[in-house]
Amino acid sequence: MWPFSSYPLTKLSDAGISTSKSSEQGVYDYIVVGGGTAGCVLASRLSEDPSVKVLLLERGDARMGWTTRVPLLSTNFMGDDSAAYSWPSKPLDNLTGNTSLTMVTGKGLGGGSSINSMAYTRGYPQDYDLWSANGCKGWSYSEVEGYFNKSEKYSSVPHRERHGTNGEWIVRDLGDLYFPSAKECAEACTSLGLPYEQDINHPETPLNVCAKLDFTLDTSGRRHSTFHAFLPPKVASARKDHLHICPGAAVTSLDVEGDAEECHVKGVTFQAATGGDKTLYYARARREVILCAGTIANPQILLLR
Numbered sequence: 001m002w003p004f005s006s007y008p009l010t011k012l013s014d015a016g017i018s019t020s021k022s023s024e025q026g027v028y029d030y031i032v033v034g035g036g037t038a039g040c041v042l043a044s045r046l047s048e049d050p051s052v053k054v055l056l057l058e059r060g061d062a063r064m065g066w067t068t069r070v071p072l073l074s075t076n077f078m079g080d081d082s083a084a085y086s087w088p089s090k091p092l093d094n095l096t097g098n099t100s101l102t103m104v105t106g107k108g109l110g111g112g113s114s115i116n117s118m119a120y121t122r123g124y125p126q127d128y129d130l131w132s133a134n135g136c137k138g139w140s141y142s143e144v145e146g147y148f149n150k151s152e153k154y155s156s157v158p159h160r161e162r163h164g165t166n167g168e169w170i171v172r173d174l175g176d177l178y179f180p181s182a183k184e185c186a187e188a189c190t191s192l193g194l195p196y197e198q199d200i201n202h203p204e205t206p207l208n209v210c211a212k213l214d215f216t217l218d219t220s221g222r223r224h225s226t227f228h229a230f231l232p233p234k235v236a237s238a239r240k241d242h243l244h245i246c247p248g249a250a251v252t253s254l255d256v257e258g259d260a261e262e263c264h265v266k267g268v269t270f271q272a273a274t275g276g277d278k279t280l281y282y283a284r285a286r287r288e289v290i291l292c293a294g295t296i297a298n299p300q301i302l303l304l305r
Helices: 037-046 071-075 125-133 141-151 180-191 226-230 233-238 294-303
Strands: 027-033 054-058 084-088 102-106 152-155 169-172 243-247 249-258 263-272 281-291
Touching: 027 037, 027 263, 037 054, 037 226, 054 249, 102 294, 125 141, 141 152, 169 226, 249 281, 249 294, 281 294
Parallel strands: 027 054, 027 281, 054 243, 152 169
Antiparallel strands: 084 102, 249 263, 263 281
16 A cells, blocks of 8 residues: 555666766656646656646656645645745835745655645636636636646535545644634634635635635545645556656756747656766657746756757
8 A cells, every 4th residue: 555565766877867978768748847737747648648748747746645634744844854945035015024924835755735735726717717808728727627627626515616526635624713713713704794605616606705615635534735635655656657757857958959039848857866876868859848847946857058
């Protein structure tokens, strides 16, 4: 039983070729850079077609220890360098003392969904519609809602509208507010005129609201990250010939072809994220290289040369 059973991970030397050699070994249809919350979903979806070869590169580890499923232990990441990256922000002059804040992102397969408080929020429909209006084709809420529903395995009695029940990711309503302090907070909000809503993820929930959160916990009370949901051992083993999951890989550069007017990324160079081995490996994408390394790392990778 996972995490005690073997999981089909791919070594760096098997995922790519040494940059000093020429071979078809490191050729894929899609290369996903970053195995975080979104990267695990993309790798799973793209590899549903057995004729499509996918490489998932993740700088962190596989996050397979039993503590990664225990909510309290897996959320306590501040002293664990293997679980999260942390950076100090630039001093913020609008805070007392020009204070710097610590920015944290997930490290390892599952990314933030492996270390966060497991609260599941889709965001507000108005934001998606604004992206669409500004030229991001396909990103209106009416267009993306189906993908949320496809991924959800929603558990609630009675079942709520606008949620999916046949997906991979277990999302739960934990029932009525449990702690007296939480109930008092909700009462205080309603006394100030803020409505109390049962479902913060319903598209018709107001922007300013006091609402219950859903959580990504399985029925046994264990954390259910996107790594656990979309790339469980059964899926990874069944697809090991065309889905290569490669943790411990730090991307060092993108292979960009073309000029500033028209260009595309045709491959990535990477090396071991830790240790003294600085061997560079290269993997080529027939179709696309997809950056899924998060808000901070995506721009940083684009700047690498």
